[in-house]
Amino acid sequence: MLRYCYYFLSFLTFVCVYFIFIQESIDNEKTSTILPFQRQKIDSSCILANVIKRKENNNPDRITLVLHASSDRIDEEIVEQIENWNAPVSLAIAFYEKNTIETIGCVSSLLRDLKNQSLKVDEFLSVHFLIENANIDCNRLALKAAEPCFQSNLPKNENLTAFEISTKLIKYPINKARNLGLQYSSTKFILVADLGHYFSQNFEKKMRTLANSVLEKSPKTALVYRIFETETNATQPKTKTNLKNLMESNEAFEFHHTFNDHSIQNLSEWFETPESSDSTSIQFFKDYNSAKWEPQFVSLKNIPLFDTGFRYPRRDNTVLRWEMCRAGYKFAIINDVFAFHKGLKSYTEMNFLNRVRRRLIKTTEEAFGRFSERMDLQYPKTRNKCPLITAKSNI
Incomplete structure (x- = not known):
């Protein structure tokens, strides 16, 4: 009799443990959880690396598209950008406003959904x-959010004044x-770009082949x-022919053409060069002779880091090109391949x-001073x- 009681109690224990396990599994399915990741504390910042990690990880010779965004800029459109790139993407998302814990949960939930919906994202x-x-x-931060967690939960700009929006941009x-x-x-190779940048057909394949031959030497x-x-x-536009047709119909322009920061000479010659489907070449080398020029490029991963003293939108991106010039980099203009941004900046934007930039004058002058000293030392x-x-330059 005692033996049967023992067996019965053992069975009950097993059933209880089993249902507890099942309930926990169900509960976990109702929350957006992300696998273990690397945590690091730097000053007042939390760094959580690889909260999502790509599956394709066996070809170091590919080009990683490096993207950045504030937490409220993440939505389903990034799927299109990843599918267009069709190669590794390293995305850094910044959380720097109120309701950070809730926002982290919502973004984690959205990322999990995008990963499940798109094979390329996964x-x-x-x-x-x-x-x-x-x-x-x-160390105690858990990346999960109670379901449902919709994009509407994330903080937006609709109810902010122009001054509040500019403050938000400066703080990013x-x-x-x-x-x-x-x-x-x-x-081994990287390309640092912004959300909303798309690339011509076979861009990564062509540039990867060229990078392997040029950057090794x-x-x-x-x-x-x-x-x-x-x-x-x-x-x-997928090809130069597509792009040329758009330019002839005034549906495409050089990026930020009203500023000329991205303008590169010999465009007609570039269009006339026969286009290859799987390779590209150097058109010419361009001197870095204008502090306003902001070339977009592919390089080895070991380029200098971006100077964090410069804030958006006042030469936060261009400053890397200044340092690359001082570090002895050459700038090779490449045939065939190109990028494009959908949509033109309005005069209102x-x-x-420009008003935001004026708020950054003092901050930028201080950053210029520190940057110039560092350049002369290094x-x-x-x-x-x-x-x-110099800090007084019209840039």
Whole structure:
């Protein structure tokens, strides 16, 4: 009799444990959880690396597209960008506003859904979180959110004044985010871009082939691609022929053509060069002789980091090109391949950004001073080989 009681109690224990396990599994399915990741505390920032990690990880010779975003910019459109790139992507997301814990949960939920919905996202996307909140304990942070968690839960700009929006832009730790995405990229070659940048057909394949041959011999070379902007409803250009047709119908232009920061000479010759489906070549080498020039490029991963003293939108991106010039990099303009951004900046947007830049004058002057001192210490031999850049420069 005692033996039967023992067996019965053992069975009951097993049943209880089993149902507890099942209930926990169900509960976990109702929350957006992300697999274990690397945690690091730097000053007041939490770094959570590889909160999502790409599956395709066996070819170090590919080019990683390094992206950055504030948490409220993440939505389903990133799927299109990843599928267009069709190669590894390292995305750094910055959280730096109120309700950080709730926002982290919502973004984690959305990322999990996108990963499940798209084979390319699952294959290629790695995500890292930059959390600018001194009150958050990195070691106790759980990346989950009670379901349902919709995009509408994320903070937006609709109810903010123009001044509040500009303050939000200035606070965005843009170069910390770029550096995070860069540092945790896992391939030999990188391309740092923004959300909404799309690329011509076979871009990564062509540039990867060229990078392997050129950068092995000349590691301090930036392979510069031309960038354009198209009307929002224009057909996406896959080839130079598509792009030329759009430009002739005034549906495409050189990127930020009103500023000329991205303009590169010999465009007609570039269009006339026969296009290959699987390779590309160097058109010419361009001197870095204008402090306003902001070339977009593919390079080795070991480029200098972005200077975090510069804030968006005042030369936060261009500053890397200044340092690359001082570090002795050459800028090679590449045939065939190109990038484009859908949509043109309106005059209202440009005027707003100019007002934001004016708020950054003092901050930028201080950043210029520190940057100039650092350049002369690190690269004394190139002081007279690059454009003179001072805090008073009209940039």
